[in-house]
Amino acid sequence: MEFNVNSTFLYIIAVCVIIFVLAQSAFFLVRAYRRGKQLGMSAQKLRKVIFSTSIFTIAPAISILLGVITLSKFLGIPLPWIRMSVIGALTYELPAAESAASALGISLSQTITDPATYTTVAWVMTLGIMPSIILPPILMKKIKGGMLKVKNKDKKWGDIFMTSLFLGMISAFLGTAFAHIREGLAGYIPLFVLLVSAAIMGICGLLIKKFNLKWLETYAISISMVGALVFAVLITPVIVG
Amino acid sequence: MNDYIKKTDKYGKIWIWTAAFIIVMIPVVMCIAYNAWPPIVPVLKGLLGVAPMFWTVGVIEVITYTPMLGVGGTYLGFVTGNITSIKAPAALTAMENMGVEPDSEEGEVVSTIAIATSSIVTTLIIALGVALLALISPILNSPTLQPAFDNILPALFGGLGVVYISKNWKLSIAPLVFMVALFLIAPGLSSAVGVLVPVGIIITLGAGRIMYKKGWI
Numbered sequence: 317m318e319f320n321v322n323s324t325f326l327y328i329i330a331v332c333v334i335i336f337v338l339a340q341s342a343f344f345l346v347r348a349y350r351r352g353k354q355l356g357m358s359a360q361k362l363r364k365v366i367f368s369t370s371i372f373t374i375a376p377a378i379s380i381l382l383g384v385i386t387l388s389k390f391l392g393i394p395l396p397w398i399r400m401s402v403i404g405a406l407t408y409e410l411p412a413a414e415s416a417a418s419a420l421g422i423s424l425s426q427t428i429t430d431p432a433t434y435t436t437v438a439w440v441m442t443l444g445i446m447p448s449i450i451l452p453p454i455l456m457k458k459i460k461g462g463m464l465k466v467k468n469k470d471k472k473w474g475d476i477f478m479t480s481l482f483l484g485m486i487s488a489f490l491g492t493a494f495a496h497i498r499e500g501l502a503g504y505i506p507l508f509v510l511l512v513s514a515a516i517m518g519i520c521g522l523l524i525k526k527f528n529l530k531w532l533e534t535y536a537i538s539i540s541m542v543g544a545l546v547f548a549v550l551i552t553p554v555i556v557g
Numbered sequence: 558m559n560d561y562i563k564k565t566d567k568y569g570k571i572w573i574w575t576a577a578f579i580i581v582m583i584p585v586v587m588c589i590a591y592n593a594w595p596p597i598v599p600v601l602k603g604l605l606g607v608a609p610m611f612w613t614v615g616v617i618e619v620i621t622y623t624p625m626l627g628v629g630g631t632y633l634g635f636v637t638g639n640i641t642s643i644k645a646p647a648a649l650t651a652m653e654n655m656g657v658e659p660d661s662e663e664g665e666v667v668s669t670i671a672i673a674t675s676s677i678v679t680t681l682i683i684a685l686g687v688a689l690l691a692l693i694s695p696i697l698n699s700p701t702l703q704p705a706f707d708n709i710l711p712a713l714f715g716g717l718g719v720v721y722i723s724k725n726w727k728l729s730i731a732p733l734v735f736m737v738a739l740f741l742i743a744p745g746l747s748s749a750v751g752v753l754v755p756v757g758i759i760i761t762l763g764a765g766r767i768m769y770k771k772g773w774i
Contacts, residue, residue: 319591329583336579337637337680340572344629345673347568351561351765352624352666357655365651365667369674372650376643376713377679381686381704382697388690390761397687401680403638408611414605419599431593437594438584439601447615449577450621453570463660476765476774478659479725481625482649484732486721488750489714491736491757495699495747504713505704508659512632513715537650540716545705548712552704 319431321392330394330401338400368534375541382405387413390424395438403445416440502556505548513544562628564663567630576636604767614751621754625649625659626688629669639678642709643753646717647675653720727774 317325345366352362387396391421393411404489416437419426428434467474493510496503520536523529532539588594622640623631624644624646634644649659651671657663688694696702722729736757768774 317590319593325590329586333579333583334684336576338677339578340633340636341676341680344566344633344669346629346678348629348666348669348673352663352670355666357663357666361655362670365655366674367668368628368654368739369647369651369671370678372647373643373675373678374682375705376639376709377675377682378686378697379642379681379709380639380679381693382706383689384683385690385694385697393687393690398583400638401683402576402636404619405642407637408607412603412607416599418606419602431587431591432595434746435584435588435593436595436599436603439600440586440607440724442580442584442741443600443604444607445615446577446580447612448618448635448638449573449580451616451619452631453573455619456566456569456623456628456631459620460628462747463624467660473766473769474660475658476604476728476769478624479721479728480761480765481621481758482721483725483729484756485621485625485645485754485755486642486718487729487732487736487761488753488757489710490718490733491740491753492750493711493714494737495740495744498744500740501720503683504687506708509708510589510711510718512718513712516613517716521723532691532697533654537646537713537716537720537756540719541709541712542723544712545708547725548704548708551661553701 319429319434321429321434322394326392326394330397333398334401361524364534368538371535372538372541375538375545382406382410386410387557390427391437393428395441399441404441408441408445409441412435412444441539498537505552505555508551509544509548511538512547516543517542559662561662565629565632565665565669569628573632573636577683577686607710610749614749617752617755621758625668627659627665627668629665630672633669633676634672637672637679641754642713643675643679644672646713647671649717728761728765728767732761735760 349362353359366396384393384396384400386406387409392507396409420433420436429436466477490510493506497507517536517540519530520539524532524536544545618640619635622634625645626634630648634640635707637644648668648671651667652659653666655667657667659668736753746753765774
């Protein structure tokens, strides 16, 4: 078969993978939805989770699509499409592709035409990410057992333990907004964006409490995120010039 | 584990091992179809460039996110990826809005619904984007929109941070002060934030334990 980074054959593989991902997601969605109803959760509330999550996902999903476009310049569309739909993230896929290319002594400035180069990149991307997919089934029992042990021993400490997991993650990501502020005013942009997002969320919280706007709960995180992204688009040219 | 979670674990394992097989088979099929098996040395060299970092992050992410995402959410989230930028925030927000505990059965259900929904929406948006690539590529690549894509994480975690910090402000002080100081001193670490998540968790747990023992929280 003649090699081409955008061949029909590679597109067929990509479509098969996409169907698998959608099937797995639909399987878990239907099971969880049915179980939720059995547990007495109202269909309206469960649908609200689906709707609000869908809205929330749009902006980050578009940024992932941008990752596909970035990688497609040298890998074509199908492989980045597969990688970004299964496990991948641009922060991993790009260094993996670059590392493979540098091992072969080539540059990734042009579209790959040699099939062996292409498969080398595909193997490095695949093998580099395998722990993320192999470890969950192996470690699940241990991790769940450990959590249960903590909770059974002391319920309140169990709750603090769980909250600490969330706060540890959130703190690490909040901290990154300060990483570039020593580079001058442009380095403050992520921090400004973070503060605007936080301020919008704070306003939403006040509106929900003061005026009992329950419906706003569903959209507050999406509104704060999109509001902060619009702010980023507006403020960056002003700061950077 | 109750019956529903036990079954979720069983089905989840079947799906994730199938996914692992498919993921490995993708390059195998490509190699067979194009009769282009790569030389082993460049693969190992290329892998050496990323594996130490990404295998470490992979191990850390599994240990860190599994308790947050629940059984179904973990098996699904680790197949569909983008856990920090979409799946974990989606699950946390949904559980918060529904007022359910993460390690309860209700939490398991809501987290799974959120992660499944975000997986489906992400997959469909990417598929739609690929189908309309010629049309949307110039828009997405425009310099005007670039700042938005550069700032997805601060825009997301700013709002999420307010929700969690306002409810647990005492517990938030130590990890926040540490992380801000760390990134001010060593800005280069921002590219390795995945490794720093467990550091943040350990600091929160340590400070939390002290405050709990003293009766401050």
